Amino acid sequence: MPLSPQAYRPARPLTEIADFLADPVEAADFPQTVIRFRNDRAAAEIGLETLSDEEWVAHLGRFQPLPDTLPGPMALRYHGHQFRQYNSDLGDGRGFTFAQMVATDGRLLELGTKGSGQTPYSRFGDGRLTLKGGVREILATEMLEALNVPTSRTLSLIETGEALHRGDEPSPTRSAVMVRMSHGHIRIGSFQRLAFERDEAGMKRLVAYVLGHFHGEDSDDPVRLLTVVTERTATLAARYMTAGFVHGVLNSDNINVTGESFDYGPWRFAPTWDPEFTAAYFDQTGLYALGRQPEAIQWDVMQLASSLRLIAESDPLIAALEGFATTYQAEIVSAILWRLGVTPRGGTEDRALVQSFERALRTSQAGIDRVYFDLFGGQVPDHYGDTWSELRDLIEPYAPRRPRDGVYWQGEPESMLIDEVEAIWAPIAERADWTMLYDKVARVRAMGRALADPDAAA
Template sequence: MPIDPQASPAYRPETTLLTLGDAFFDPVTAADFPDTMLRFRNDRAAAQVGLAGLDDAEWARHFGRFAPLPDTLPGPLALRYHGHQFRNYNPDLGDGRGFTFAQMRDDRGRLMDLGTKGSGQTPWSRAGDGRLTLKGGVREILATEMLEALNVPTSRTLSLIETGERLQRGDEPSPTRSAVLVRLNHSHVRIGTFQRLAYERDEASLRKLVGYTLRNLYDEDSDDPVRLLDRVVARTARLAARYMAAGFVHGVLNSDNINVTGESFDYGPWRFAPTWDPGFTAAYFDHEGLYAFGRQPEAIHWDVMQLAVSLRPLAESEPLITALDTFGPRYQTEVSEAILWRLGVQPSDPDGDRALVQATELALRTTGSSLDRFFFDAFGGDLPPEYGAPWDDVRTRLAGYAARKDRAHPYWSGSPCSMLIDEVESIWSGIADHDDWGALEAKIAVIRAMGAALA
């Protein structure tokens, strides 16, 4: 059934993006796909923005054909931005296979975007076909579900629709099946959005974007660029810390892939690290390990530095540098909290928390233990006896901590939920070879059970 804003109070449409003006985006038209086969709908996320009442036909009409939702944006908008890609500046970016096509408030009052991936060509496609492989969509579902369960600020995959096209790709067997994905995100304003305006010396638009971001994404009535940088530093330090606690490697932490709300999104060559290996990489083309597991805090800090540079036309250097320099201390606080959260214990004093985290990282690195197995076994602070001498320091320190949650949930009676590459490939193989979606559905259920046990 269609959405009726009068009868659906949970649906709270917005058109806030339009206040930025035409200099920030290009109106585009979605691709006309041969088919729209619904493969995944996230009713849990949809309920938070008043969209769960759509039947499957209406769902496909809005999220496969992109019929406008009531009272929000009149049509799709491809956002303009620049960015550093592996530290090389690229002024020829922008939404090349996606667009923003709706805005609304969620049940927490946050302004949310509905954005796409694989929805067709735009002025920024740079000779690309604007499409998404079905495998890429399945991988994004798995990444977002797992990260949400592990307390990482992330976009959520709202919808995946198979589109009936056969795509040619150079890095995987072709032809391959195609899809269009819709994500629910707390903003698609990126560091690269600011970089474009600084590059073009458009100070008026830069100031407008600062005010838009603070008012609509941080609920602060301000247009102070230093205040904005401070907020982004805090959010991105939290993101970096939670990546580490989750054992997650994004793979492509370019400045156009970091949004200003510190919410992770756009999952290409991601991986979960099996062990605490700082050199573990996700992207086969990351030859220098720039975005390796252990270098992610450095990479995100470097990206935020580019935001500070972009804000320089609006503020003096000294207060921007002061705000930027808080990233390290904030990250240290956040990583302690994130790892203690995953250990299932209550924070104590900051020095003791840091010492526990350092002992945990050392034991994980030197023993090569499974990250997921360790955090499963240690949840609640009681490390089993099979963890021998290398874990003595961790065991002693954990003994002084109170559990933040018991192990009563049925999840704890089974095995730890992991998301390593072999399982990802196995789930995809079932779909590719037999059109069997059962393994994906079962995995999502296990991930959500883990999320409930950890929450």
């Protein structure tokens, strides 16, 4: 097998806690396996980019074990609040974790699936993924990565040759199995299950596992874990807001304790700054609307704190939670200045600039991506009206973070609005034409390079 000898570093720490966290499962036997998307850029970070297509299918479509990592697929157990209602009947119902490895940057990464068949937690589901759902996840993860949002990445999408029936899209529809590369799959709901079952020993082991393997700290202190998760999730909330991204389902079983966004279902990007903009048709109260996402994520982190009460005192946990607002405020300033392409000056000037930008964006109802594109580097175009006059004055002394050059800046801003997502899907559904998808991914990656920090890798 031509695994990259320099980059392939298999690991298997999940086996240390699998006795109380996961169940061994088997992948479905699919009628066919046709590669539709292989992310060799991401695969290079874990030494898999040298796999032949045949080997790619064997390991990422048929799930033959990769050398020296997990012995087989594991479906994780967890509980969670779903739209604020506690559900103890959860777990990986159409996915599993099947490999761990240390990436070139030193992080422990995991390979997990979506659409890989039924598990003990499938309930009444078929354990499958629609091809359209896989395409949507590719688009979400590529766009978020380019916009500097901590996210899982879509490593592989393989069409599997089954006809699926779904109530929310024309049926029968095509099927697929997807592999995501993620910095862990432990979620707040994993801790909620242990609290529900009053498993103190398991809770202590899971705290030490997460701190050690995902946050690089030799500690089993639950307060320290909550502090780190609070900071990471507040940063995620700020990046969501800066991108105008609406996840759609911010349930506690969808919040990763690494602070990395994952599991993309009804997501959307808002075309303009509308705090009430929602992604999911079933979010009838707007619980997870654009403007309520920081509150929703903070509420989920509070459920982690409540779970950790099993092994910790209340007062230090409450103190750790108070860091969410402070971190969020600092990170929203940093993220918006990054997206505007200017170098922070520090102090109250940065905050005043961001507040002015937010007011102008909300008042003008201009396109979010258009504004960031036009203002990148700190210049407000002349044709922007009086609404932007205050910002024009405030941004004038700011130095560009990087030059506005390259092919990307000679074209139009890249967006990922729902109409374009549907337009990309249409030729795939009608005539198996994947050109628009591949072209979009290439353009989004070019945008990511244009936005990246000057010393970032290409």
